Structures are given as C-alpha cells and as structure tokens.
Amino acid sequence: MTTELPLxxxxxxxxxxxxxxxxxxxxxTKGFDATTLDEIVGAVEVSKRTFFRTFASKExxxxxxxxxxxxxxxxxxxxxxxxxxxxxxxxxxxTETLDAMxxxxxDRFAASRRIADATPALNALSLRFCADTTDAVVDTLADxxxxxxxxxxxxxxxxxxxxxxWHWAQRxxxxxxAGPGLAGHxxxxxxxxxxxxxLAIPTTSA
Amino acid sequence: MTTELPLxxxxxxxxxxxxxxxxxxxxxTKGFDATTLDEIVGAVEVSKRTFFRTFASKExxxxxxxxxxxxxxxxxxxxxxxxxxxxxxxxxxxTETLDAMxxxxxDRFAASRRIADATPALNALSLRFCADTTDAVVDTLADxxxxxxxxxxxxxxxxxxxxxxWHWAQRxxxxxxAGPGLAGHxxxxxxxxxxxxxLAIPTTSA
DNA sequence: TGCGCAAATGCCACTCAGTGGCAAAGTGAG
DNA sequence: CTCACTTTGCCACTGAGTGGCATTTGCGCA
Numbered sequence: 089m090t091t092e093l094p095l096x097x098x099x100x101x102x103x104x105x106x107x108x109x110x111x112x113x114x115x116x117t118k119g120f121d122a123t124t125l126d127e128i129v130g131a132v133e134v135s136k137r138t139f140f141r142t143f144a145s146k147e148x149x150x151x152x153x154x155x156x157x158x159x160x161x162x163x164x165x166x167x168x169x170x171x172x173x174x175x176x177x178x179x180x181x182x183t184e185t186l187d188a189m190x191x192x193x194x195d196r197f198a199a200s201r202r203i204a205d206a207t208p209a210l211n212a213l214s215l216r217f218c219a220d221t222t223d224a225v226v227d228t229l230a231d232x233x234x235x236x237x238x239x240x241x242x243x244x245x246x247x248x249x250x251x252x253x254w255h256w257a258q259r260x261x262x263x264x265x266a267g268p269g270l271a272g273h274x275x276x277x278x279x280x281x282x283x284x285x286x287l288a289i290p291t292t293s294a
Numbered sequence: 295m296t297t298e299l300p301l302x303x304x305x306x307x308x309x310x311x312x313x314x315x316x317x318x319x320x321x322x323t324k325g326f327d328a329t330t331l332d333e334i335v336g337a338v339e340v341s342k343r344t345f346f347r348t349f350a351s352k353e354x355x356x357x358x359x360x361x362x363x364x365x366x367x368x369x370x371x372x373x374x375x376x377x378x379x380x381x382x383x384x385x386x387x388x389t390e391t392l393d394a395m396x397x398x399x400x401d402r403f404a405a406s407r408r409i410a411d412a413t414p415a416l417n418a419l420s421l422r423f424c425a426d427t428t429d430a431v432v433d434t435l436a437d438x439x440x441x442x443x444x445x446x447x448x449x450x451x452x453x454x455x456x457x458x459x460w461h462w463a464q465r466x467x468x469x470x471x472a473g474p475g476l477a478g479h480x481x482x483x484x485x486x487x488x489x490x491x492x493l494a495i496p497t498t499s500a
Numbered sequence: 501t502g503c504g505c506a507a508a509t510g511c512c513a514c515t516c517a518g519t520g521g522c523a524a525a526g527t528g529a530g
Numbered sequence: 531c532t533c534a535c536t537t538t539g540c541c542a543c544t545g546a547g548t549g550g551c552a553t554t555t556g557c558g559c560a
Contacts (some may be wrong), residue, residue, distance in 0.1 A: 096507075096556050125543065137508045140547065171497045172491075208422065215425060216418035238493060241462050245490035248458030252451050277447060279497060282378075284451035285491065287444060291377045302527055302536075331517065341539045346518065501559090509554070517546085525538070530531100 103217055104142050108130045111149045112199050120150060120207045123230050141170050147213045151204065153197040158221040161185045175246040184252060186271055196268070218255075222247050227232045249285075253277035301358050310348050312338045318405050319356045326356060326413045353419045357410065359403040360420055364427040367391045372434050381452040385484050388460060392477055400476070407468045424461075455491075459483035 101114045110131040123168070125146060129139050143149040143290065164185045189197075204210035226244050231235045237243075257273035268276070310345040316337040320329045331352060335345050370391045376383065395403075410416035433451050436443045443449070461477035474482070 089376050094556080099556085100508080125547090126545085136547085137511075138509060141508080146546070157445065168446050170495045173492070173494045175493075202469070211425070212418040212422035215421035216414065217419060219417070233495070238467075239486075242490040242493050244462060245458050245483075245487055246460075249451065249455045251460075252434065253424065253453075253455030256450060258445050277451075280445075281451055284448040286379070287438070287448050287452065287454065288379045289376045289383070300528080305526095306537085330515090342518085343540075344538060347537080352517070503558105504560105505556105505558085506552105507556080511552085511553105512550090513548105515546105515548080517544105519542105519544080522539090523538105523540085524537105527534105527536075529534090 097229060100142075101133060103132065103138070107139060107142060108149055108152045108196075112196065112203070115150055115203045116199055120146075120203055120210065125266065147210055150207075150210055151200060151214055151217065153193060153200045153203075154217055155198070157185065157189065158217055160189065162224055162228065164188075165225055166232075170229070170232060174243065175250060176279070178247050178250040183271065183274065184248065186274070197264070201258065205259075205262055215280065218251060222251065249281060250278075253281055305306070305432060306348075309338065309340060309344065313340065313345060313348060314355055314358045314402075318402065318409070319408045321356055322405055326352075326409055326416065353416055355424065356413075356416055357406060357420055359399060359406045360410075360423055362399065363391065363395065364423055365393065368430055368434065370394075371431050372438075376435070376438060378451065381456060381487070384453050384456040388456065389477065389480065392480070404468070407464065409470055411465075424457060428457065455487060456484075459487055 094153065107128065111123075111128045114127055114131065115212045118127075124140060125136055128146075128149075129136050139149075143152075144199070148155075161182060165177075168177065168181055204214050212231055225247060229243050230240060254274060254277070257270065257277040260273045260277075261267075261270045313334065315328075317334050319366045320333055320337065324333075331342055331345060333353075334355075335342050345355075349358075367388060370387045370444075371383075372385065375388055410420050428450065429454060432446055435449050436446060460480060460483070463476065463483040466479045466483075467473075473479070
C-alpha cells in the first residue's frame with residue numbers, strides 16, 4: 089500500500105522508531121527523570137547527535153504517540169466535509185481519527201500517557217502540542233471556508249471545549265485502567281458537554 | 295494594611311521581586327534564550343543557588359505575574375458565593391480577580407506575555423500553570439459544595455471553556471497593543487461563547 | 501563497476517541549567 | 531551576649547542540548 093520508501097528514508101524511520109521504543113521502555117521502568125539520554129542512545133547504538141536530529145528533546149520522544157495523533161487529526165480536518173454544527177465536526181473528527189490510528193498505537197499512547205502524567209515537564213509540552221494543533225486547525229478551517237468564514241474566535245472556542253472533554257477522557261482512561269476504553273470515555277465526556285455548560289448551582293436557602 | 299513581616303521575610307521578598315524585575319528586563323531586551331542565569335543573578339548580586347531557592351526554573355521567573363493571577367483566582371473562588379450558572383461564576387471570578395490585581399501588575403503581566411508568546415517553552419509552562427489551576431479550582435468547588443456536588447466533569451468543562459476565552463483575549467491583547475484593554479477583550483470573548491458553541495456551517499448547495 | 505555528490509552519522513569540545521553538600525554569614529529569642 | 535535556626539554563598543558535578551568537522555553511506559550517473 090504505502091509507497092516503497094528509498095532505503096535511506098526507511099533506515100531513518102527505523103532509527104526513529106527504535107529510539108522511541110527504547111525511550112518509552114526506559115522511561116516506564118526507570119522513570120523519565122532517572123533515564124539519561126546516554127542510556128537511550130546506548131540501547132539503540134546511535135550517537136547522541138543523531139538523537140537530536142530525530143527528536144527535538146528528551147521530552148519530545150516521550151510524546152511521539154501524541155504527536156502522531158494530532159498530525160492525523162489535522163489531516164482529517166483538512167479533508168472532512170464541512171457542514172453542520174462545528175462542535176460536532178470537531179468531535180466526529182477526533183472519534184474517527186482515533187479509530188483510524190494504527191493497531192500498535194493505543195499501547196504506545198497508553199505508555200506515553202502514564203509517563204506524562206507523572207512528569208510535569210511532559211504535561212506542559214503535551215498541552216502545548218495540543219494548543220499548537222488548535223491553531224493549525226483553525227487556520228485550516230478558515231482557509232477552507234474561504235472569505236466568508238466565521239470569526240476565528242467562533243471556530244476556536246468550540247474546539248477548545250471539545251479538547252477539554254478529550255483531556256478529561258484521557259485522564260479517566262489513564263487513571264482507571266480498563267473500563268470503557270479511550271473511545272468510550274471520550275463519548276461520555278462529549279455527552280456531558282451540553283449539560284455542563286448549562287449547569288447552575290441552586291441557591292441554598294436552607 | 296498588610297501585617298508587618300519580620301525582617302527575614304521582607305528581605306526574601308525583596309530579593310524575589312528584584313530577581314523577577316531584573317529577569318523580565320533582561321528577557322525583554324535580550325530575549326529569553328539569549329539571557330543566561332548568571333546575568334540575572336549578577337544584576338541582583340545574588341548567587342545562582344539563591345535564585346533556585348526562590349524560583350523553580352528560569353522559565354518560572356518569567357511567568358511570575360501569571361502565577362500571581364491564578365493564585366488570586368483560586369483564592370477568589372474559595373470565598374465567592376456559589377449560586378447560579380457555573381460558567382457565569384467562573385467568568386465573574388476572573389473579571390473581578392483581574393480588576394483586583396495590584397496597580398503594577400498589568401505592566402508586568404504584559405511584559406511576561408510578550409516574552410512567553412515568543413518562547414515555546416514558556417507557552418508550555420503557562421498552559422500547565424493554567425491546567426493545574428483548573429484542577430485546584432474543581433477541587434475547591436467540589437469541596438465547598440459538599441457531598442451532593444455535581445460530577446467533577448460538569449465542573450471542569452465550563453471552566454476550560456471559560457479559559458479558552460481567556461486565552462483568546464490574552465492573545466488579542468498581546469498582539470494588538472492598545473485597543474479595548476485586557477478586560478475589554480475578555481468581555482468580548484465571553485460574549486462569543488454561546489454563539490460559538492451553536493455555530494454551524496451551512497451546507498453549500500450552490 | 502566505479503565515480504562523485506549530497507545527505508546522514510559519529511565524534512569532540514563546549515555552554516548552560518539545575519543540584520547536592522558544606523561552610524559562612526545573618527536573624528531572632530532569651 | 532549567646533545559642534539555635536535559617537538563609538546564603540561557593541564549589542564541584544551531572545546531564546541536556548549545540549556547533550563544527552571529518553567520515554561514512556545511500557544514490558544517481560556514466
């Protein structure tokens with residue numbers, strides 16, 4: 089299916105995957121902070137210099153699965169038909185992107201999340217990835233909708249609301265091991281959006 | 295007003311403020327990455343060791359004004375009467391917290407934002423501060439509302455939506471210099487929330 | 501098959517953020 | 531004045547990340 093890549097590219101890709109796998113493994117067993125770069129590159133027999141030509145930072149490699157997700161999400165929204173409620177479009181795009189991720193992705197993502205949840209620096213970067221994606225998504229939609237697109241803020245806010253639900257689902261999934269699965273948690277979180285925005289605290293006149 | 299602090303504490307506070315001021319100054323003129331810690335501590339005549347006893351990292355000092363804001367926001371929501379729509383409560387709390395910040399805060403915050411907008415690492419940390427605050431806020435509210443508080447997700451989602459508006463306002467304010475001012479931008483962003491969540495793309499049958 | 505180009509890699513020295521440990525102040529209470 | 535306690539400064543050290551350059555390696559071409 090996928091076009092046969094030239095040997096050079098395949099090699100590069102294999103190194104990348106080997107590094108990501110080794111890093112995730114080490115981070116999981118030893119912890120993120122306790123793992124040094126030398127250990128990672130040692131396990132793959134690659135120079136430190138090569139590591140930094142492949143990943144931007146030690147944090148970056150830990151979040152590789154997340155990066156893949158947002159890349160795919162952005163692609164989806166570059167092609168998806170744009171009609172109907174924007175919030176629904178954002179939700180469907182994520183649900184289906186999730187569904188279309190490669191088979192081994194879920195496990196790698198789970199490992200990545202467990203590490204990130206225990207490491208403030210990773211959480212920060214993860215949020216930034218997400219924020220960068222929202223900007224890119226709004227760019228894409230504004231572009232696709234042409235000159236009479238809605239104001240960018242109107243495209244932005246529902247996306248952030250959808251992502252709040254995503255983050256919630258993500259956390260539930262990571263915390264409670266099995267249960268409904270990531271897609272299930274996500275569906276529930278989406279369902280909670282309308283009511284949550286109408287939620288009011290009754291006046292306690294008791 | 296403020297209780298007279300013992301000398302030791304006052305000294306510590308002065309060092310803290312001096313460091314923050316010097317850092318902001320240097321970051322503004324030289325840029326964040328081009329500024330070294332030695333320059334900062336040199337300007338205040340303090341050892342590097344002392345810096346790290348006062349701030350957690352080089353990033354941390356650049357975001358000091360932001361930290362102050364979220365601390366104040368959390369305090370406000372610890373005391374504010376809880377009645378009516380949650381989204382409105384969150385909005386009012388931020389508007390009033392903003393209004394109650396000390397006189398010199400706005401300028402420091404503006405400088406901090408300009409630096410952060412140009413520095414990915416700062417943006418990431420800024421998002422994390424914000425996320426940490428949301429968790430703390432939900433904790434506080436759940437606690438205050440007692441045993442029959444709504445599900446945490448119902449408290450979480452409106453807060454994140456409100457913060458999406460905040461981030462938008464913040465960016466508008468930083469990008470376009472003067473204009474409506476931060477509070478003005480925030481008001482507009484709040485006003486856009488309901489429509490944005492109902493926004494739909496018309497089917498182009500043309 | 502061999503040649504040469506361009507890209508990728510390895511190696512080395514270097515900068516700089518951040519930490520641990522300990523000795524030298526400074527502060528506060530009696 | 532002194533003793534206990536806190537804070538600071540100093541120093542050596544780890545580890546992430548970078549720049550530069552020589553070396554190798556995939557690749558097109560004759």
